[in-house]
Amino acid sequence: MPATGDDRLFMAGTVADALAALAERGSEGAPFAGGTWIMRAPIRREAQAPFYVGVGRIPELNAIDVAADRIHIGASVTHARLAAQLAGVAPCHGLATAAGSAANPAIREMATVGGNLSTSDFSAADLPPALLCLDAEVELATTGGRENLPLERFLATRRDLDPGTLVTGVTILRRPVLTGHARLPLRKAGDYPVAIVSLAVQLNQNGVVEDGRVAVGSVESSARRWPGLERKLVGHPLDPRQAEALAEAELGAFTGRDGVEAPGWYRVQVLPALVRRAAQAALRSRS
Ligand SMILES: Cc1cc2nc3c(=O)[nH]c(=O)nc-3n(C[C@H](O)[C@H](O)[C@H](O)COP(=O)(O)OP(=O)(O)OC[C@H]3O[C@@H](n4cnc5c(N)ncnc54)[C@H](O)[C@@H]3O)c2cc1C
Incomplete structure (x- = not known):
């Protein structure tokens, strides 16, 4: 076991070592990767695990x-x-x-x-x-x-x-899709995004959407796909303004969560603009 100077942390060298250490500690152990979430546990008033298994130095990972x-x-x-x-x-x-x-x-x-x-x-x-x-x-x-x-x-x-x-x-x-990601932080950087839209579309040779995926993050408790909008994008050229209008008509699919950065309704209302920006980013990625 490599010394860490901390008896609450074991730095694993392989996946097998990490799994053995986690198995030994049962519910008392947890993986420790970058530590950026774990370090803030006290701010969120959450308990840290009694023991961590560091996985950041495992070459395979x-x-x-x-x-x-x-x-x-x-x-x-x-x-x-x-x-x-x-x-x-x-x-x-x-x-x-x-x-x-x-x-x-x-x-x-x-x-x-x-x-x-x-x-x-x-x-x-x-x-x-x-x-x-x-x-x-x-x-x-x-x-x-x-x-x-x-x-x-x-x-x-x-x-x-x-x-x-x-x-x-x-x-x-590696499917032949164009992808884009758009997010809305309230400040320019450093804070959590209020809403996130990711998009992946497969276009035929005429630029018409044959298959599409749209996923939304930060609006509800966990990220999820937006199947109603995905269906509507298919069969049309990928036009960011039209995608925004189609998204506007499908907003009923989401119930936004209230949070310190923004109320739930606001998270939902910004989605069409983010869909437009994600579509623009996907089209730009072609060049
Ligand atoms: C100031 C700030 C701003 C941030 N802004 C954003 C942002 O805009 N967008 C965004 O996406 N994120 C943001 N984050 C969150 C950040 O992305 C997460 O803290 C980070 O991704 C967690 O990764 P980590 O490696 O540090 O995990 P850790 O803190 O090491 O672990 C987090 C959790 O995952 C578990 N874990 C870690 N690795 C594994 C593994 N391999 N298998 C199983 N469980 C594991 C741990 O046990 C723990 O429960 C922000 C964080 C901070 C501090």
Whole structure:
């Protein structure tokens, strides 16, 4: 066991070491990645875990593998690395924007993909909507083995996962889609976004939408897809103004959550403008 000078933290060198340490501690142990969420537990009046297993130095969890048909992102990859390494890699324009615009530069250097997906009480996370649009799968590991879950199911069940479960990575299939990500922070940077829209569309040779995904974050307690709008986008050219009007007609799909940064109704009202901006970003990513 590498010394950390802190008997509450064990820095794991491999996934197997991390899983063994988590299994040994049972409900007293939890993974520690960038620590950006854990460090603020006292501010949120939440208890920290009695024991943490550091997963930030495990080489396997720090890899980004870009293959012809898929991309695998290790759970300990930071937002800063995600933004830098996936910029210009199709179909990750929206995902790289999400990673590169979340929080502030210091947090992005530390905050990881696995930590962002695992903070179940954090509604304003940027990566879940961007990854939902890419049909991402989350890889989970326990001492019993590994399994892949569609991100949608992971988000719905993450609170109930066994405490010995580690997110080890995320896989995206490289579909021929254009992607965009738009978010509304109240200040220019550093605060949580009031609402987030991510979009992925597949266009035919005439520029008509054949298939589309739209996902919304920060409006409700957890990010989710917007199927009513997705259906309406299909069969038309991707026109940002028209997408905004279609979104306006579908706002009944959401009940916004009230929060300190904004009331629920406001989060819903800004969605059409964010849909327009996400569509503009997706079209710009073509050039
Ligand atoms: C000032 C500030 C502004 C922010 N703004 C934004 C923003 O605009 N957009 C945004 O998306 N986020 C924002 N965040 C949140 C930030 O993205 C999260 O704190 C971060 O993603 C959590 O990742 P981490 O690696 O630091 O996780 P940690 O703090 O290490 O862990 C968070 C939780 O995830 C669990 N965990 C970590 N890794 C794993 C794993 N591999 N498997 C299973 N469980 C795991 C931990 O046990 C813990 O419960 C902001 C944070 C701060 C402090």
